[in-house]
Amino acid sequence: MSEISNQLFGMVLLTLTAFVMLSVTVLLLDPADAATAAVLTIVLSGATFVVYRFDALWAIALGLLVSIGATLTVFYLAFGIFQVFSPIEFIAGLLLVVGFLFATIGGVAALIRHRRGSVPGGTRLRQSVLVLLGVSSLVSVGGFLATRTTVERSVAAGAVLVEMQDFMFAPGAVAVPVGERLIIKNIDAFAHDFTLEEYGLYAHVGPGSEAVIDVSNLLPGSYDYFCDLHSFDGEGMTGVLTIHQ
Numbered sequence: 001m002s003e004i005s006n007q008l009f010g011m012v013l014l015t016l017t018a019f020v021m022l023s024v025t026v027l028l029l030d031p032a033d034a035a036t037a038a039v040l041t042i043v044l045s046g047a048t049f050v051v052y053r054f055d056a057l058w059a060i061a062l063g064l065l066v067s068i069g070a071t072l073t074v075f076y077l078a079f080g081i082f083q084v085f086s087p088i089e090f091i092a093g094l095l096l097v098v099g100f101l102f103a104t105i106g107g108v109a110a111l112i113r114h115r116r117g118s119v120p121g122g123t124r125l126r127q128s129v130l131v132l133l134g135v136s137s138l139v140s141v142g143g144f145l146a147t148r149t150t151v152e153r154s155v156a157a158g159a160v161l162v163e164m165q166d167f168m169f170a171p172g173a174v175a176v177p178v179g180e181r182l183i184i185k186n187i188d189a190f191a192h193d194f195t196l197e198e199y200g201l202y203a204h205v206g207p208g209s210e211a212v213i214d215v216s217n218l219l220p221g222s223y224d225y226f227c228d229l230h231s232f233d234g235e236g237m238t239g240v241l242t243i244h245q
């Protein structure tokens with residue numbers, strides 16, 4: 001087997017990203033995202049094979065176009081690199097960013113050199129990147145396990161529960177008696193947060209974690225809260241909290 005190029009290496013990582021996305025969306029039973037992920041996986045696998053099989057300019061150019069197109073389609077996955085302790089988001093984000101860099105820079109370099117193989121900084125660079133990806137993924141899984149939080153049953157008794165699921169708060173509107181606690185439970189595979197800006201209330205809630213929100217100093221009334229990661233200008237992942245007597 002001939003030595004693989006940086007472009008091919010990047011494309012393999014992008015294909016893995018699409019496959020991770022496919023597995024996750026199928027598990028979460030999200031048909032729309034699963035369809036996107038399935039198409040991406042097939043197109044990227046095909047293009048990766050073409051680049052591997054044909055040492056020609058057209059193949060290199062095709063690989064470059066497919067890599068850029070696939071990355072643009074799911075560019076939002078890149079934000080996952082900021083959620084270090086949320087393994088699925090983090091690993092997919094990392095694969096996407098590193099894959100895109102290798103596929104693009106390697107593809108352009110191969111086009112300029114008019115050939116596929118032996119792009120400078122070859123095997124050793126790719127091996128180091130693979131090791132770094134592996135270590136980062138382990139850190140992510142370890143951090144996820146170490147920082148997962150649950151609320152004790154004694155604390156939870158009588159408290160009002162809001163779940164975070166499918167990038168929404170459920171229920172979207174919740175009423176809490178004065179002095180009672182609010183518990184936020186994230187049952188998504190992604191990190192969320194609870195933000196009630198004006199009152200300095202904030203909790204980052206990782207996948208599978210729960211958190212107690214101390215709303216005891218809120219006066220009776222209605223408050224709009226949101227997930228800062230998945231909302232913008234009051235749109236998106238938002239909820240309404242009512243404190244009543």
Ligand SMILES: [Cu+2]
Nearest residue numbers: 192193227230
């Ligand atoms: Cu969120």
